[in-house]
Amino acid sequence: MRHDARIWDEVRRRARRLDRADPLAGLRDRFVVPDGLIYLDGNSLGLLPRGVAARVQHAVEVEWGQGLIGSWNTAGWFTQPARVGDRIGRLIGAPPGSVVVGDSTSVQLFNTLVAAARLRPDRSALVTDAANFPTDGYIAASVARTLGLNLVLVDPTDPFAMARELDDHLAVLTLSHVDYRTGVLHDMAAVTAAAHHAGGVVVWDLAHSAGAVPVDLIAADADLAVGCSYKYLNGGPGAPAFGFVHPRWHDVADPPLTGWLGHESPFALDPEFRPAAGASRLRIGTPPVLSLTALDAALDVFDDIDVALVRAKSLALTDLFIELAEATLTASGFEVVVPRDHRLRGSQVCLRHPHAYPVVQALIAAGVVGDYREPDLARFGFTPLTLRFGDVVDAVAVLEDVMRSEAWRDPRYALRSEVT
Amino acid sequence: MRHDARIWDEVRRRARRLDRADPLAGLRDRFVVPDGLIYLDGNSLGLLPRGVAARVQHAVEVEWGQGLIGSWNTAGWFTQPARVGDRIGRLIGAPPGSVVVGDSTSVQLFNTLVAAARLRPDRSALVTDAANFPTDGYIAASVARTLGLNLVLVDPTDPFAMARELDDHLAVLTLSHVDYRTGVLHDMAAVTAAAHHAGGVVVWDLAHSAGAVPVDLIAADADLAVGCSYKYLNGGPGAPAFGFVHPRWHDVADPPLTGWLGHESPFALDPEFRPAAGASRLRIGTPPVLSLTALDAALDVFDDIDVALVRAKSLALTDLFIELAEATLTASGFEVVVPRDHRLRGSQVCLRHPHAYPVVQALIAAGVVGDYREPDLARFGFTPLTLRFGDVVDAVAVLEDVMRSEAWRDPRYALRSEVT
Numbered sequence A, B: 001m002r003h004d005a006r007i008w009d010e011v012r013r014r015a016r017r018l019d020r021a022d023p024l025a026g027l028r029d030r031f032v033v034p035d036g037l038i039y040l041d042g043n044s045l046g047l048l049p050r051g052v053a054a055r056v057q058h059a060v061e062v063e064w065g066q067g068l069i070g071s072w073n074t075a076g077w078f079t080q081p082a083r084v085g086d087r088i089g090r091l092i093g094a095p096p097g098s099v100v101v102g103d104s105t106s107v108q109l110f111n112t113l114v115a116a117a118r119l120r121p122d123r124s125a126l127v128t129d130a131a132n133f134p135t136d137g138y139i140a141a142s143v144a145r146t147l148g149l150n151l152v153l154v155d156p157t158d159p160f161a162m163a164r165e166l167d168d169h170l171a172v173l174t175l176s177h178v179d180y181r182t183g184v185l186h187d188m189a190a191v192t193a194a195a196h197h198a199g200g201v202v203v204w205d206l207a208h209s210a211g212a213v214p215v216d217l218i219a220a221d222a223d224l225a226v227g228c229s230y231k232y233l234n235g236g237p238g239a240p241a242f243g244f245v246h247p248r249w250h251d252v253a254d255p256p257l258t259g260w261l262g263h264e265s266p267f268a269l270d271p272e273f274r275p276a277a278g279a280s281r282l283r284i285g286t287p288p289v290l291s292l293t294a295l296d297a298a299l300d301v302f303d304d305i306d307v308a309l310v311r312a313k314s315l316a317l318t319d320l321f322i323e324l325a326e327a328t329l330t331a332s333g334f335e336v337v338v339p340r341d342h343r344l345r346g347s348q349v350c351l352r353h354p355h356a357y358p359v360v361q362a363l364i365a366a367g368v369v370g371d372y373r374e375p376d377l378a379r380f381g382f383t384p385l386t387l388r389f390g391d392v393v394d395a396v397a398v399l400e401d402v403m404r405s406e407a408w409r410d411p412r413y414a415l416r417s418e419v420t
Helices: A005-020 A025-030 A052-074 A080-089 A107-118 A134-146 A161-165 A188-197 A279-283 A287-303 A308-329 A358-364 A389-402 B005-021 B025-030 B053-076 B079-088 B105-118 B134-147 B161-165 B188-197 B278-282 B287-304 B307-328 B355-367 B391-404
Strands: A098-103 A125-129 A150-154 A170-176 A199-204 A224-227 A242-245 A335-337 A348-352 A370-374 A377-381 B099-101 B125-129 B150-154 B171-175 B203-206 B223-225 B242-245 B335-337 B347-350 B371-373 B377-381
Touching: A005 A308, A005 A389, A025 A080, A025 B105, A052 A287, A080 A098, A080 A242, A080 A279, A080 A287, A098 A279, A107 A134, A107 A170, A107 A199, A107 A224, A107 A242, A107 A279, A125 A134, A125 A161, A134 A150, A134 A170, A134 B134, A150 A161, A161 A188, A199 B171, A242 A279, A279 A308, A287 B287, A308 A335, A308 A348, A358 A370, A358 A389, A358 B134, A358 B355, A370 B347, B005 B391, B053 B287, B079 B099, B079 B242, B079 B278, B079 B287, B099 B278, B105 B134, B105 B171, B105 B203, B105 B223, B105 B278, B105 B371, B125 B134, B125 B161, B134 B150, B134 B171, B150 B161, B161 B188, B171 B188, B188 B203, B242 B278, B307 B335, B307 B391, B355 B371, B355 B377, B355 B391
Parallel strands: A125 A150, A125 A170, A170 A199, A199 A224, B125 B150, B125 B171, B171 B203, B203 B223
Antiparallel strands: A098 A242, A224 A242, A335 A348, A348 A377, A370 A377, B099 B242, B223 B242, B335 B347, B347 B377, B371 B377
């Protein structure tokens, strides 16, 4: 840090002022933050909230160990997917009964995409963004193939491409609210209105927005939605996903994954499937209770949080990161990949660099955790509940040091892990 | 117990002899068994193995809390579905790489049934047993509808009905290895051979056999299979299910739930889905790591167990229960519903009774846990790893007492719970 010491001193003073004035500063204490770590990967796996371990232990030792099968009633396991769904619903503008938790995002997406297509049996096109997250693209392709629809992949770099596909062939449009690579935040209400105008229905993937960006599914008039709970919602590794069904489709939606717990009366052991009311028809089989309990406990941290403050801090954190990256990292070959316009920005910033993979590994070894995304992106997520402005300054300073010292050229950082 | 005291004394002496001679007697210590409880519901939710709580706590506090995203590599989260799958594979006659763990049984069944049907694109019939577990029937109906197949429901009370459907229309036959109500154990090898002879493929549901009954999927030449891990495998509430793909289909099976973790190289973020080798193509999205860790730890109890001894004890336990039930309970209106022939019996016994619902509730209140299944069955599962012959005697004695005292007529036992 000898280099440019005065600039960094000024920036650190500014960061300290911002941290002192931060109305969310106290929330960091609700999480376990490993010593010395600057964690910019809460968009892959959120930090552990402090209350979770004891709740999970109780579920194992008391609810399972002592209560056994009776805990389906007495510990509320049976109603957990709907109760936890309602807690998430409050964060994404969804009324009680319209969100349910369970299964993975991929399974929720298959189930909701088929249900959406069945709302438009006379239409032929399933439209998505060619740059959508792979699982979203794979599942959309599989649904199109299985139902005999045309899969239309829109080029996200062509500003007119999407509009051309919103015609009277449109059955379903499915998009991620925030792009996992570019961090672009779509205007959910405007895009949904355009798709509705063409007569289609829309399925949103909130993986990179729920918990970090204000979402109002009812105000945006979204038809169906899915989302991930282990990123900004901090539900733990592989925490179950969620599915949303707009109330206008509560008695109509016809999902294909007709597991017994989506039946209106599972224990009647009815030979005919009759779907439960509302989002509960997205329930499938027995949910992973221990993982779901961790998520339930993790959501406690959101109980008294104003999402508008979360958004304001998210934008301030990413603004600072962008400013510092442009001032100190472009000389090392980095390009900042994120919209400068707040209206178009999620809660992450990517830096494009030809050696992004070893750079990210060297950065992790130096205590700053981001992740790498093919082919050339170093990705950084900014979780306003736990990050300090000082962390942002430190992260950029460490990255500058990794580049200046050429630490990233160490051959061990080129070795690929199974999970990147 | 004043009534028939001599008979019960003789039976208890016999049970003590059987318990002293039981080669599996020591296994009970591997589980947490609540004081005073006789648990005959291990076929709904297995008891908590002693090692599980500490392993789950480690996963929460150390792997998640400290290791964070790095634990996908360092704690082996990424390979867990295949590793735990191989551990289950050893119990069901499946070679390494042919079983994977994740999702619910319902989701696994949908995925494998569509994959099975795609192996026979020129065939029109999806055949199952009309008395199959509801979720199996619902999912089979949904798959038939989605793919445009004819769903054929075979009457299990007609011994010739199944044979009539095994003709050249047969695409897929799907059955439960053990019937969840009658406890009937199907002859997997013979039924599979008959379906193969007709040119079809077979998907078995091992929910009520894995861990309690010897299963040899390769010897039986099964094509695909699914199963539940929270019953006789003791994986915990909602523990993830498993899926099996016979090696002859490892490069061919074409499941519809094409989540990114079923891709041969998930982190390449390939725009095209290319399925992973073997059963790993049944992976979908991110697995519920905490629930999967509980299952992994729970499987430790099977490490040194001889399944032939488990089967022998299971039959001896159910033989004793049937003998005592017929001697002491038929006068109270009970009918024993289970095949007497060992070759046809799973590890459970049902008692049919017109007041089965309140009888089961009164029995639970008296410390003997079974469950109720519509419309008139009291169902008892016999888990040879933890049950003693003395428990079987006590259970029947308590049930006889519940009937003699008419305790079951207490109005509170008629109140239905959400989960029965």
